[in-house]
Amino acid sequence: MPGSTTLALASLHDVELCARAAAGERKAFGELVRRHGSAVRGLLRRMGAQAAEADDVAQDAFLAGFERIAEFRGEGTFAGWVKRIAARLYLRRLQRERRLGVFADGGDEEMEVRDGDADGRIDLDGALKRLAPGERMCVSLCFGAGLSHAEAAEALNLPLGTVKSHVKRGLDKLRARLAPADGAVLEGRRGNG
Template identity: 40%
Template sequence: MADARDDPDNDLLAAAVAGDRDAFGALLERHYNRIHGLAWQLTGSRADADDIAQDVCCTLVEKIATFRGEAKFTTWLCGIVVNASRDLRRRRRSFSGFTERLAVLAGLARGPDGRDLHDAIWVRSAIARLKPAYREAAVLVAGQQLTHGEAAEILGVAESTVSWRMHEVRRMLSGGGEGGG
């Protein structure tokens, strides 16, 4: 696991935790593409990634002071994005998408953008059928290039669990098993 003391964000973090708005803004600017990209990989939708990225940025305003430096900032940040993606998935399940469909029908919201289907096809074609636990591991390890240890920390599981999930993902994607969920 990477040593958090070698984190290139340490100076900005210290200033942001101390209340420096410019440092906080610089952190957001530095990591916004990572936040949005990870959310997009987890959801497969640009619109959902936009919503999650906005939620994460707002959440960071409150949570930045709780960062203890036990992990690299990017690892901690990826954990917040994963949790925000899970929260979105839970909200969608609880409402069964009814309110979103109704809003589109009533003209209050836009339907899916054709670019989302084209731009996200690689995500959907490779991991859409995977159970969320496998999908999250694959996105963090393969998509975000995190170590198994960093992914385990974010997901709240043992490093060996992430290693096993990645083994299973490779097996499932090569046609050796079902990953449906």
């Protein structure tokens, strides 16, 4: 029964699915793609990719992940592993297109995007889009893809201090944009030490 195979795979842990995929079971890897595809595309969108480009790079990342699945040792999450692959592929694409130079200059151009809606929900993607390109890329790599500052610096071919500055400025801007207008939550946090 085809449906029972799908249900059986859906109940397995990512590490078990990786082991089955490494043994040649394509459906196991398909389950990993189903579980984590939208998160990988979301990371790429936060890094600045347009929807179609995010889809293309995510597909390339999963293909690379399938080819290298035996290298996944389960020391971290599969999602983190494939996100790092996707982030690096996207950065290589940017470098090929010579669009990466904009990240080194630290330009502060920002897009006008709403950070939330009338219900008070936070729009992290909208807030990220308002960051300068270098800040958005560095914050996305360090917090979305799980790269260290040093790994992000190497991937972007930037000095470590530049990456740290972009991350700090980006996080400061995100905190300011995403904080409640009345400051109630911030006041409570200060009191808790």
